[in-house]
Amino acid sequence: MLMALKNIILKHWRGDYSLGFAYWIVGVGLTVAVSIIVALTNQFVSSFAVSSSLFGSILVVLCSLIVPLTVWQLVGIWRSAKYHTSEGGRLIWANVVKIMVVLAAIRAVLDFTEIGIPQFQEGVDLMSNGDAVGTFELRVLNAGKELELIGFIPFGTTASVREVVGRYPAVEVIHLNSKGGRVSEAVQLYEFIQKQQLDTYVASECSSACTLAFMGGKNRYLSKRGILGFHSASLPSSSIDNPAQLNDEFKRIYRQHGVSEQFIRQAVGVDGASMWYPGQLELIASRVVDDVVSSDRFAASNAIPQLHNTWQPEHLQQAPDNALVNYWQTVVDNLNFLNFTNPQQCVQYLYPHWFENSLSLVTVLPTNLYSAHQRAIEQVIEQTDLQPDYRVKMGSTQVLVQNMMDSIARDYPRYPEVLGTPEQYKTEEKLLCSASVVLYESALRQGTVERQAALLRYLAHSE
Incomplete structure (x- = not known):
């Protein structure tokens, strides 16, 4: 049995088989058979609780066998094509097969690079260290x-x-x-x-x-x-x-x-x-x-x-009034603290797109402020039913905004300009942050929660 198998291997390697047998039986037929074996092996692994070390061993064995098998197939087919015309075969078929062998070799190299090597490395790692994915x-x-x-x-x-x-x-x-x-x-x-x-x-x-x-x-x-x-x-x-x-x-x-x-x-x-x-x-x-x-x-x-990934811009438009107002109150509390301790961090909080890295609130805020802010975010997320066709209803909000800005201009003449063109005041962090605080505090001082929420939605929509 072993001698017969050895003879078959050597005969194909030397190109002694006819081109049809080498291409269709050894090439196509054996490739189909190997694919079936791999599929059955995959089915076995899927059906039973195979250990990571055994799975790694299977990967290593398959990868180790497929590479020499592919080389043996392609070399034998190439040599059979080379001798095809000397045995009375047509040159066109020999050339077609040679082209197919070249294309198959290119595909094999690409597959080995993209799939074979990673899977072999994966198998070795599983055999040595077990499954490192986690528990x-x-x-x-x-x-x-x-x-x-x-x-x-x-x-x-x-x-x-x-x-x-x-x-x-x-x-x-x-x-x-x-x-x-x-x-x-x-x-x-x-x-x-x-x-x-x-x-x-x-x-x-x-x-x-x-x-x-x-x-x-x-x-x-x-x-x-x-x-x-x-x-x-x-x-x-x-x-x-x-x-x-x-x-x-x-x-x-x-x-x-x-x-x-x-x-x-x-x-x-x-x-x-x-x-x-x-x-x-x-x-x-x-x-x-x-x-x-x-x-x-x-x-x-x-x-x-992971609330920072759950949070969507739509939340600041569609949140219920009370949850929205509570959220912005925590934002103002954060701004006031940062403006007092580090105005640059306050600006980084307000305009994160100006900076390479966003501000990590958990590292710069006191525990009570950070916790209150997180609870406000959770409340907004839990109470908001996001709607895909939501539209902001301005109504009389623009009149409220104009009245608010007029009031700010009377008390702080520079602030409207600062708020209108904040990029020009990047280096004046204290001024820029203070103007923003006054803006949001003015919205939060409106007589009713409905008005406060309407102004805050407008301000978030305009940013």
């Missing part, structure tokens, strides 16, 4: 009706979720609060969620591969404080981003649920080292999310929301 935690909530996943999605995540759901068959909703993990594992989790007909819910953040699992939900819910993050796929142990096969999984699943092509292109077009957080209205319009709900719709999560 996860599972919590059963709401008397066994909800399950929360917090952390990452390494190998074995789906098996653990399956085990917990088996012990708590009343689970209807799975919370996904994860920054991502293994694409193959996320696909398994997606399929399990679909099979169980579970709803998916994100209380804080579901990014990268986590979004695949999220798409498996019978109904897909996003908390008003939650965010979904998208970027192109990458292998954790590799510096090479955007493996085509991994991104194909994202595209396949997104398309299966009717996500718009424009959204898909944007999602997989973001560099693997970056992250795109689309707004809630865009997520609904693109059919990624079915509904945005208050955080009390489901059991409380242990995950911490």
Whole structure:
């Protein structure tokens, strides 16, 4: 048996087979057979809780075998084409096959560079260090009706979720609060969620591969404080981003649920080292999310929301009056403190686009001011039902604005000019910040909450 196999290998390598046999049987046929073996191996890995070290060993073995196999195939086919005419074959077919061999060799080099090397490195790393993606935690909530996943999605995540759901068959909703993990594992989790007909819910953040699992939900819910993050796929142990096969999984699943092509292109077009957080209205319009709900719709999560990514410009237009006024009061408190301690930081807070880095409020504000500001942001987010067709109603607001500016001009003659052309006063931080404080304080001193909110919406709309 071994001798016969050795003879076949040597005979093809020397080009002793006919061109038809070498091209169609050894070339095309063997490539199809290898593809089937890889698919079956992938199915085996997906069906059983394979350890990370075993998965790494499988990757290393496959990558190590495919490279010499490809070289052997192409060299043998080339030599068969070379000898084809001497055996009475037509020159045109020999030349066509040689062209196909060159194209196949170029494709093989590209695939090996973009996919083979990263996967080989990934396999070696898994064999040596195990799965370095990170860990996860599972919590059963709401008397066994909800399950929360917090952390990452390494190998074995789906098996653990399956085990917990088996012990708590009343689970209807799975919370996904994860920054991502293994694409193959996320696909398994997606399929399990679909099979169980579970709803998916994100209380804080579901990014990268986590979004695949999220798409498996019978109904897909996003908390008003939650965010979904998208970027192109990458292998954790590799510096090479955007493996085509991994991104194909994202595209396949997104398309299966009717996500718009424009959204898909944007999602997989973001560099693997970056992250795109689309707004809630865009997520609904693109059919990624079915509904945005208050955080009390489901059991409380242990995950911490990323409010700075949840916040949208629309919140300053559509928030209820009381929540909006309360938010701007905390902004004025922050401005007054910064203007007293460091006017340049006050200007950086007001005009972040003038600076290379935005101001980190948590590092420059006292705890009480920062906490009050965060609570105000949470209140605005929770109480605002964002509407895609919202239009600002000016009404008599412009008259209120004019009266307010006239009052400011009487008390502070320079301030209207400063507020009208702030770029000219970049170096006069104290003056610029003081004028802004007076502007917002004047809006907050109006007789009713309705007037205060109307002026604040106008000022935010005009910026």
